[in-house]
Amino acid sequence: xxxxxxxxxxxxxxxxxxxxxxxxxxxxxxxxxxxxxxxxxxxxxxxxxxxxxxxxxxxxxxxxxxxxxxxxxxxxxxxxxxxxxxxxxxxxxxxxxxxxxxxxxxxxxxxxxxxxxxxxxxxxxxxxxxxxxxxxxxxxxxxxxxxxxxxxxxxxxxxxxxxxxxxxxxxxxxxxxxxxxxxxxxxxxxxxxxxxxx
Amino acid sequence: xxxxxxxxxxxxxxxxxxxxxxxxxxxxxxxxxxxxxxxxxxxxxxxxxxxxxxxxxxxxxxxxxxxxxxxxxxxxxxxxxxxxxxxxxxxxxxxxxxxxxxxxxxxxxxxxxxxxxxxxxxxxxxxxxxxxxxxxxxxxxxxxxxxxxxxxxxxxxxxxxxxxxxxxxxxxxxxxxxxxxxxxxxxxxxxxxxxxxxxxxxxxxxxxxxxxxxxxxxxxxxxxxxxxxxxxxxxxxxxxxxxxxxxxxxxxxxxxxxxxxxxxxxxxxxxxxxxxxxx
Numbered sequence: 001x002x003x004x005x006x007x008x009x010x011x012x013x014x015x016x017x018x019x020x021x022x023x024x025x026x027x028x029x030x031x032x033x034x035x036x037x038x039x040x041x042x043x044x045x046x047x048x049x050x051x052x053x054x055x056x057x058x059x060x061x062x063x064x065x066x067x068x069x070x071x072x073x074x075x076x077x078x079x080x081x082x083x084x085x086x087x088x089x090x091x092x093x094x095x096x097x098x099x100x101x102x103x104x105x106x107x108x109x110x111x112x113x114x115x116x117x118x119x120x121x122x123x124x125x126x127x128x129x130x131x132x133x134x135x136x137x138x139x140x141x142x143x144x145x146x147x148x149x150x151x152x153x154x155x156x157x158x159x160x161x162x163x164x165x166x167x168x169x170x171x172x173x174x175x176x177x178x179x180x181x182x183x184x185x186x187x188x189x190x191x192x193x194x195x196x197x198x
Numbered sequence: 199x200x201x202x203x204x205x206x207x208x209x210x211x212x213x214x215x216x217x218x219x220x221x222x223x224x225x226x227x228x229x230x231x232x233x234x235x236x237x238x239x240x241x242x243x244x245x246x247x248x249x250x251x252x253x254x255x256x257x258x259x260x261x262x263x264x265x266x267x268x269x270x271x272x273x274x275x276x277x278x279x280x281x282x283x284x285x286x287x288x289x290x291x292x293x294x295x296x297x298x299x300x301x302x303x304x305x306x307x308x309x310x311x312x313x314x315x316x317x318x319x320x321x322x323x324x325x326x327x328x329x330x331x332x333x334x335x336x337x338x339x340x341x342x343x344x345x346x347x348x349x350x351x352x353x354x355x356x357x358x359x360x361x362x363x364x365x366x367x368x369x370x371x372x373x374x375x376x377x378x379x380x381x382x383x384x385x386x387x388x389x390x391x392x393x394x395x396x397x398x399x400x401x402x403x404x405x406x407x408x409x410x411x412x413x414x415x416x417x418x419x420x421x422x423x424x425x426x427x428x429x430x431x432x433x434x435x436x437x438x439x440x441x442x443x444x445x446x447x448x449x450x451x452x453x454x455x456x457x458x459x460x461x462x463x464x465x466x467x468x469x470x471x472x473x474x475x476x477x
Contacts, residue, residue, distance in 0.1 A: 045286075045369075067423050067452055080452055082285075086236040089212075094234045095452050097284075097420045098241075098277055114236040 006148065006190050007122040008034055008071065008087075010115045012108030012138065014041040014130025016158025018050065020179055021128075022057050025076060027183035030059040033190050035071040037079075037087065037115065039106045041132065044082040051078040067095045079106040086114040102134035112138025121146030124189060126182065128152045130162030136169035143170055148189065150175045150182060214254035215239060221258045226268060228342065229405050230275065232429030238275070245274045269345065276343040277424065278314055281359045282321045283366035285451060288419075288471045289321060290371045295468060296446055297329045300414060306335045307413040309440060311404055312421035313339035316350025317363075321370075322417065323393040324379050328372070332396065338411060340402035351399045353389035355380075360387050404433050409440050416441055420450040427457060434458040438476065447474045 013020055017040040040050060048064040054076065055062035065077040071091050079085035084106050086094040094114075101107035112125055112135065125142040127135045129152060143149050151167055154160035156178040167173060177185060208216075215238070219230050230238060242254065249270060251257045261268040283289050300306050310319045319339045326332040341347045355363075360380070367376045380387040402410055404421065416437050422430050437447055438460040447455075447464060449472045455461050464474035 066454075068427060068457075083452060084237075086234075086240075088234060088236045094236050095423045096237045096277070097423075097450075098237065110240070113240070117236070117239070 009036040012135035013128040016129040025058040042081040087118045108135035109138035116142045116145040123147035126150045127166040129157035131159040133165035282363035286366040286369035309413040310339040311418040342403035431458045
């Protein structure tokens, strides 16, 4: 057992995302000690609605990510539709309109790969419900950089495809959890001076 | 414990990338040092994988000795937009608010800074045609990459993008038939040649070159997002200096002029998109 400190959470989610994210964030306190960055697959013209809804429904401060923004503890950043979202090594956000990755823009892989480089073993990455294999490669990169990996138990997912694809790519994932158990795991992992066995 | 003077603040990979950027700058004059790193790194690694180079250091050797390899890298470092009328509501603002103002002038100059493969330039040309002012317009379309510039000049796009472009055209307020603006041939759509008449394609690098011309509208969307703050400020200064009084600056919907020195020189012109008017 050794002390482990986490500084950032990244989440990838697709079909069934609004419900899953609402349920997850509802169970996190307003003073949650790390920033959370979310890629939700959306239509190109869906605007900033998701962040507004989640901000309204949860205690956390949820907003649409802006380029060059410095990540702040307790804030949830949602990727704007039709842009890729990247995390820089100086812990600021970048946007890009590079071609789609896995038929998706935003792509979960792009966020996870850059987050893995920026945060290394201080990162927690979560794959939730979705009907895409986007994120599987990214989660692998997170693990290669020593980050902590969580996949939603596909039995509790609206669409099991994405969690299953991630699990096939990352059989050594740290946790497979039902959706309702993810918040309490995050709270205990992110508590200052928390211990975990890997 | 090591007693060497090794600098552990920088990862080996970042050191290699810094050296690659330096080699590109010294050898070919393109300066990527002010680019946002995460995206640049991804694109360099894409070239690394696809070109079967041994390492980023190995790429440095190749780009010095093989011009063709550098051309390949440069293409990967350029961002290519894939459809016409991207962000249709932006084009609706141009159609309904900006064009009526420009129409009052006897001659109109428009600059697409960082035009990439030209989709946006031709979208604009269609708007100007439909407004009946195309013949009074001079459009400059510039990019630093001669390969994408040549593509833009050709005006040939994959037919697979046409469905999306047609939908966007309609959402932008287009009431005509989009098919009038291109000819389908095999897997490609060739833009109607009259759209090209007043477009001048030219090589220009926003990072290293100066003011291009005095124009009435600058279009520079989703270019600034790839730059760090100091470079953004420098380029915004250049764009402002290229605009006549009363001219328009259009940037991407997620870009901003807030943190730059030019904020005071502009007033907000659109409430929904990033279109500013020079005071």
